[in-house]
Amino acid sequence: MNTTAPELNHRLLIVDDNAAIHDDFRKILVRPPPAPEPFPELESLLLGKDAPVIAETAFNLDSSFQGQQALEMVARARAEGRPYALAFVDVRMPPGWDGIETIGHLWGADPELQVVICTAYSDYSWDEIVQRLTKSDNLVILKKPFDTAEVLQLAHAMTRKWTLAGAVRERLEDLDRRVQERTREFQEANAQLAESNAQLQKEVAERTAAEEALRRAEERFEKAFQASPMAMSIQAVPTQRYVDVNEAFLVLTGYSREEVLGRSSQELGFEPGLGWCQELSVRAPQDQRLRHHASKVRRKSGEVRDVLLCLEPFELGAEPHLLAIAQDITDRLTLESELRQAQKMEAVGQLAAGIAHDFNNLLTVIQGNAGLLLDRSDLDDEVLNSLRQIQAGSHRAAALTRQLLAYSRKQILRPTVLQLNTLLAQWKPTLGRLIGEDIRLRCDLAEDLPPVLADAHSLEQVLLNLAVNARDAMPTGGELILRTCRLTLDAEAAARRPGTAPGTYVSIQVTDTGHGIPPEIQCHIFEPFFTTKDVGKGTGLGLATAYGIVKQHEGWIELQSEVNRGTTFTISLPACDQAPEPVPTPALPSRPRRGHESILVVEDEDSVREITVHALRRAGYRVTEARNGREALHVWEQNRGVELLLTDLVMPEGLSGRRLAETLLAANPNLKVLYTSGYSGELFDRQFNHSPDGPLLPKPYDVHTLLAQVRTCLDEPAKLIKPRFVKTSRSC
Template sequence: MKFSHCSLVMVVLIILSVAFGVLAEETISSSAPETADQELLQPLPSIIDLGDQNTPARRHHAENQNKPASADAQVICWRQIGLLLAAIFALSALVAGWIFHLHRRITEANRNLREREETFRALSEGSQDVIMRLDRQGRYLYINPIVEKQTGIPAPEFIGKTFEELGFPADLCALWERTLREVVTAKAVRRVEFRLRTGVWIDCLVRPEFDPAGEVKAVIAAARDITERKQAEKERARLEGQLLQAMKMEAVGRLAGGVAHDFNNLLTSIIGNVQLALLDLHPGEPLAGTIGEIGKAADSAVSLTRQLLGFSRKQHIEPRVLDLNELIANLEKILIRLIGEDVALRVIPGKKLGAVKADQGQFEQILVNLAINARDAMPEGGRLLIETANIDLDEEYCRRHTQLQPGKYVVLAVSDSGQGMSEEVKRHLFEPFFTTKPIGQGTGLGLATIYGAVMQAGGAIEVYSEVGDGTTFKIYLPRLGEEAKRKETEAGALNMAAGKEAVLIVEDEELVRGLAIKALSRLGYRVLQAADGQQALAMAEHHEGRIDLLLTDVVMPGMNGKQLAERLRRTHPETKVIFTSGYTENTITHQGVIEPGLHFIGKPYTPQVLAKIVHEVLLDGKATDSSAYAGKENYRN
């Protein structure tokens, strides 16, 4: 009831009280007996003090002195009773109004409190963060229900207990106790991260709760599940590591390619001059044997530079459609001899395996290198498993393996039961010259070469290994729709074909240029020479007659070989061109593959290989890839 309603009731009660007194007076005046006992009523005027003599009550009393005593006394009595009742009713109304007002205030306060409690409960129980309140000793006073999802412990079991009493690990209890002590003593906010036994990572913000005196009476904490964030940070660190590794490998690859280029120039001269010297010697002469040993050493160096070029992805390749099952079957006997009798080889070919496009020689070398590494990892024998399969990689998988793109692949897996590798070894696994083998038992280029070959084929390689649990290499190659074709058998022996055509040799490396001049001059060709592109153009301008062939290095200062060929053909359209280089450049290749219609001879080359390709090009033969022969055949007489 509102206070205004109480006031209205009070007024009504006063009016009723006055009316009651007037009605009583009229009734008494008309019917009261004259002989009433005056003594009985005499005290009434003294009971109700009428105050000043000039008040209306006193005048009324004086005017009625002559009236009968009993009637006058009764009128006064009832009138005073009416006024007294009016005062009592008014006071009661005021008290009732105050009580009702107080009740309304209490009701509103209770309603507001319930609303705040409901709001807090909705926020707390609906929160995905754990909200908790603890006393100074670390006992839980309140905790919201979400805690069960993070810890596996229902919320009611927390109340009144400490971390230790709840059975949390000792190290976590020590961390939590130290954090609470710092919050209470320093009266400051603290943040702490920890991992629960369920594997959930928690980020907890702890702050003090103060009493009116400014002392810490409790601790409030909010804990958030940051497991996903931790996983994302770990994944980001892994991707950053992959990026740094790729950048490092790219830088080392450039270095390796440059070193191989310079070595190939030197080896071209060494091998070529050894071959020319042997042509002038009889096999039985003592000097022939000595020169032959020099040739063998040079051949070993050729193999080393080929591995460097393979790692740097600057090796000239012949990609074609391959069936990996057929390739493995052809190599199986060789692999068995390589790994020895104490290692059991098992091959599981994939059914209906798709074809891939790669260089056959490179992937034969990949299998051989992986088999040798597996053998060395199993000094006491073991098992070697080679598997192939078709596999489709989706976006989710490729997000975790950034070197791959979604699509259809053929996977080649080579697994051994050897010693396995540590994380530190795996981080450096594909770096050139990195090896865990004893000195003299490995160059450290085997896996680096594999890495370069796989990248050059548009694929990816992954390694799974733990110490004591063996190692698995997985090579992913894009799967093709076409079928593999068998490679035709190479032609027979190479011949030193003679000729009389004019050949312009452009080579900035003097040793290589001298070898080519000697080799072609012996065969009857008319040789012109230049050290760079500008000198070659000047010579061609003053040369009278045809220039049948241009043999030019690809990488030269000032003007590269392709630019030279284009400008020379403007004045000598009859000129055919053979490019040569220690490694392939994008000038005439795309990812190591020679552009269609171009002729290329890789360094180091022998006089026999040079003579063969020169002869074929001058006869308008098909483009011949001489790099397949360079360093692979022995042309000594």
């Protein structure tokens, strides 16, 4: 800081309209005498420092006689950089401004100008002066008359005040500059601090947001991890120990969380090749990702489940870990295997049905011609014996085709509401004779079973086939057990059996104590022509027929077997809510009566049509014939006296037997109708949407059966006769 004393400004301005006053001021101030002693003491008292010794000082005086002139001089001096320090201003200066107004203008031009106002006692009071000028810090009043010492003291004091005030202003300006500099520095520092603080707050906010996002991600992962239906686990790769598992993992493996965490897969019994073993854990980081890896896992109970694995390596705390995701595909593989088996059997069934249909037409011709020849009396015994062998062979062939149709689910069924317990009681003697005396037959029948809608003859065939297989599996004797029970399937259980609906079922279990069926054979036992018996001892159609019959009843058949521990076949059929019907007793065969009625035979197979027409005409009937439905309509127009329509169901030319019958019945409601067919099933399902109740003559048929069925149909009251086939449902 500069401590040099400021240079004093001795420039003074005298403003008075009296020239004599100007002379008096010059006398006093131009060559002033030494300053009296009281002033330094006053300065010391006012300014708080040692009073300087006032040397003889020469003031520079300028004169102005009017206020306007004084204003010009003050403004010019300030502009030229040589301002006045002090002005002595008289109050009364006619004719221009008075002293008070002049002072106001002078301060407007130079606010730092010190002023001594010269006034008499009769002039303005101090309050009036202050009120007009609004400030008084640069103003001193000098009352007239005044003496030399007083003027000199005021001149010294006021000029020194001006100088000190200037120094103070400089100091204040310097201080203000320094304050501004420091303020600017502080502002710059504060701005930098604010910027740094804002950046820090941003980083803190970003980190907080990142931590919150991480927390939420971890929370979402934990929720997804625990709620996932897939079995998920996390292992530390170096130790193979589990650090976390989800609930699905525990369900899959059968272990508790406490048993798993902190232990390795080897300690838990996941043997190599069974589960996510050490080899897979080592391969995963190298291969980066192993997806859809089929494997197996052994549960705590020892059960082995098929799984589909996805292994994902990742770092956790700079330590390699392995995320394993496993999907239990055991049930899916089982369903896929069953579906493939069903598709394979369906394909074989379609082939068998096609063969059986054509074969039945051929057998009809063979049986019909053999029957006609056997009725002749002019043949010798050798020819008759040959004809009987032909007829017996055709009957065996017909039985074989019936088995093929049963397997393919296209045989003709006659369902009725049955009580299985009643049927088993009726069939027990027959089954006992079939299996022999060395095998014990035991029935364990549940009470209050609901009835089923089924074909009694077909179910008997199923049980006979199973009983024969059981007998052959117990060559040294054993036990055959028949059980019945009620079974309820929910949606989940039904989904595991393709084509099965939820609901109530009635089951029949056929259990033997024989040698059992090896696992490698079990998947083939329902295939047609598959047999483990010696050549000539089995056709391989027994279980295939049972499978087809049960499927045609909208049920299912299951197998459970262990080698040397026996076999159990379970047949499940949909329950019915209607009352069971009595099982009809077959009527004894009798020779059919002859007739004379008019019959229209419609058959597209020429050989079948010829033998049918020939047999009917020999029995006395009046017969007309047609190759298809269109031709039959033309024949009908020529002969509307037809009393019976005997028509094949499936014919070319776009007009089926069903449509033909409907057309003719519309013209003659009293017309009788008898259908024939080499197969039924899906074709009937498309043609008829409800259970029919009329007769259908299945192919192959012999002459005796043909004539008996025709006579029965003609003797019944007139009604729309429709083919009977089965389409089971729980509501019957």
